[in-house]
Amino acid sequence: xxxxxxxxxxxxxxxxxxxxxxxxxxxxxxxxxxxxxxxxxxxxxxxxxxxxxxxxxxxxxxxxxxxxxxxxxxxxxxxxxxxxxxxxxxxxxxxxxxxxxxxxxxxxxxxxxxxxxxxxxxxxxxxxxxxxxxxxxxxxxxxxxxxxxxxxxxxxxxxxxxxxxxxxxxxxxxxxxxxxxxxxxxxxxxxxxxxxxxxxxxxxxxxxxxxxxxxxxxxxxxxxxxxxxxxxxxxxxxxxxxxxxxxxxxxxxxxxxxxxxxxxxxxxxxxxxxxxxxxxxxxxxxxxxxxxxxxxxxxxxxxxxxxxxxxxxxxxxxxxxxxxxxxxxxxxxxxxxxxxxxxxxxxxxxxxxxxxxxxxxxxxxxxxxxxxxxxxxxxxxxxxxxxxxxxxxxxxxxxxxxxxxxxxxxxxxxxxxxxxxxxxxxxxxxxxxxxxxxxxxxxxxxxxxxxxxxxxxxxxxxxxxxxxxxxxxxxxxxxxxxxxxxxxxxxxxxxxxxxxxxxxxxxxxxxxxxxxxxx
Numbered sequence: 001x002x003x004x005x006x007x008x009x010x011x012x013x014x015x016x017x018x019x020x021x022x023x024x025x026x027x028x029x030x031x032x033x034x035x036x037x038x039x040x041x042x043x044x045x046x047x048x049x050x051x052x053x054x055x056x057x058x059x060x061x062x063x064x065x066x067x068x069x070x071x072x073x074x075x076x077x078x079x080x081x082x083x084x085x086x087x088x089x090x091x092x093x094x095x096x097x098x099x100x101x102x103x104x105x106x107x108x109x110x111x112x113x114x115x116x117x118x119x120x121x122x123x124x125x126x127x128x129x130x131x132x133x134x135x136x137x138x139x140x141x142x143x144x145x146x147x148x149x150x151x152x153x154x155x156x157x158x159x160x161x162x163x164x165x166x167x168x169x170x171x172x173x174x175x176x177x178x179x180x181x182x183x184x185x186x187x188x189x190x191x192x193x194x195x196x197x198x199x200x201x202x203x204x205x206x207x208x209x210x211x212x213x214x215x216x217x218x219x220x221x222x223x224x225x226x227x228x229x230x231x232x233x234x235x236x237x238x239x240x241x242x243x244x245x246x247x248x249x250x251x252x253x254x255x256x257x258x259x260x261x262x263x264x265x266x267x268x269x270x271x272x273x274x275x276x277x278x279x280x281x282x283x284x285x286x287x288x289x290x291x292x293x294x295x296x297x298x299x300x301x302x303x304x305x306x307x308x309x310x311x312x313x314x315x316x317x318x319x320x321x322x323x324x325x326x327x328x329x330x331x332x333x334x335x336x337x338x339x340x341x342x343x344x345x346x347x348x349x350x351x352x353x354x355x356x357x358x359x360x361x362x363x364x365x366x367x368x369x370x371x372x373x374x375x376x377x378x379x380x381x382x383x384x385x386x387x388x389x390x391x392x393x394x395x396x397x398x399x400x401x402x403x404x405x406x407x408x409x410x411x412x413x414x415x416x417x418x419x420x421x422x423x424x425x426x427x428x429x430x431x432x433x434x435x436x437x438x439x440x441x442x443x444x445x446x447x448x449x450x451x452x453x454x455x456x457x458x459x460x461x462x463x464x465x466x467x468x469x470x471x472x473x474x475x476x477x478x479x480x481x482x483x484x485x486x487x488x489x490x491x492x493x494x495x496x497x498x499x500x501x502x503x504x505x506x507x508x509x510x511x512x513x514x515x516x517x518x519x
Contacts, residue, residue, distance in 0.1 A: 046319025237273030392427025
């Protein structure tokens with residue numbers, strides 16, 4: 001049993017749980033966060049990886065949500081310029097789907113709701129002259145462009161958890177909340193580590209249920225009953241070899257009135273997504289199915305001259321979005337807004353359950369959650385995260401070129417591709433990996449393809465990585481780039497490195513050494 005009660009126990013280590021833990025720790029409350037798997041191990045590492053207002057949400061009149069998300073887009077771009085970057089979107093106009101005036105009006109509203117932010121406004125594009133028109137079907141002559149942002153979603157979660165830990169929070173990945181009950185004005189929760197070690201009893205003045213797709217099952221385990229319900233919607237993505245030159249993305253109108261994105265990804269690839277399918281089976285094991293692959297390939301094929309076939313898919317992933325069930329008939333129309341349900345009747349220890357939400361608005365969700373809980377924890381404390389950088393994000397002017405140049409000057413022996421990758425992944429925290437190194441040998445044993453022991457040590461010690469899968473597919477996307485021999489070497493190194501601390505943690509056989517299955 002922990003000796004003293006903490007102020008807040010957060011169940012769930014996705015983006016909402018990590019954001020709430022960070023905000024609460026920064027307000028001076030004591031926090032414990034537990035997550036049954038790896039941080040960002042489910043939905044929060046399976047998004048389309050966009051920080052955006054959601055242009056299509058204007059069609060369903062979700063103006064407040066779009067406005068909040070567009071404001072947050074600028075906040076996150078300032079807070080984490082190493083993992084969040086501007087991205088130009090080109091929208092080819094298909095006159096058979098939406099009239100040009102409707103798209104112009106939507107973009108006008110989008111610009112207006114964004115205000116005078118950091119990104120350029122929208123404009124019309126002559127696809128016959130603009131380089132972005134070259135990969136497209138020549139019948140597409142006009143279009144529009146606007147800006148949103150791209151994010152490395154899993155790293156966003158880990159950086160929130162890292163900041164929370166540095167402000168005093170206890171972060172417990174691979175630790176499941178088995179049960180919790182109210183007694184003596186506190187929550188008494190039993191936490192069980194996946195390693196098979198001793199259970200831990202944590203007492204907390206309040207509990208936040210941020211379990212994402214499992215929010216209702218956790219609520220039932222706590223003896224609560226939700227007023228609302230979560231609707232599970234599966235979104236799947238495919239990754240194919242790069243389809244076109246240029247750093248822009250395409251937003252493609254599909255004939256079912258949904259949109260599909262084609263996004264430059266990891267230098268050598270194009271990310272295509274997403275589908276939206278009601279999901280009723282185990283939220284912990286979503287898989288793309290052939291119909292979804294065919295849907296995404298066909299959507300891109302309607303616009304690009306270079307066609308995509310299922311055989312081109314080099315990787316795919318699926319996530320289950322825990323949307324608040326507003327009874328919409330179409331999964332695409334279900335609100336992306338969040339709902340916070342607070343149970344604190346008759347002076348009982350508070351329970352706050354999080355339903356829905358989108359990765360772009362996690363910070364505001366956390367603020368709202370703590371504004372609700374604050375008076376019940378002994379008085380509201382001021383919000384602070386709007387102007388605070390995430391770890392590694394304190395880059396002067398947010399200019400990544402300045403940081404990369406500084407790294408290459410200070411560690412001139414470091415190959416340029418590794419310097420750029422480190423800068424994009426770790427920002428100013430790169431110094432904690434490179435330290436006083438004077439040559440490549442100071443980075444430790446090479447494991448292949450530009451991966452060295454110094455980086456793996458940092459990921460274990462500072463970012464809670466325990467398996468090769470954590471390193472290759474969440475802390476990075478090296479899994480798309482390294483050879484099977486390198487993946488096997490990382491697997492062996494991680495098992496040896498963590499054996500003493502987590503002797504019962506085994507790496508699933510399916511990731512040794514190959515990447516996840518295509519579909």
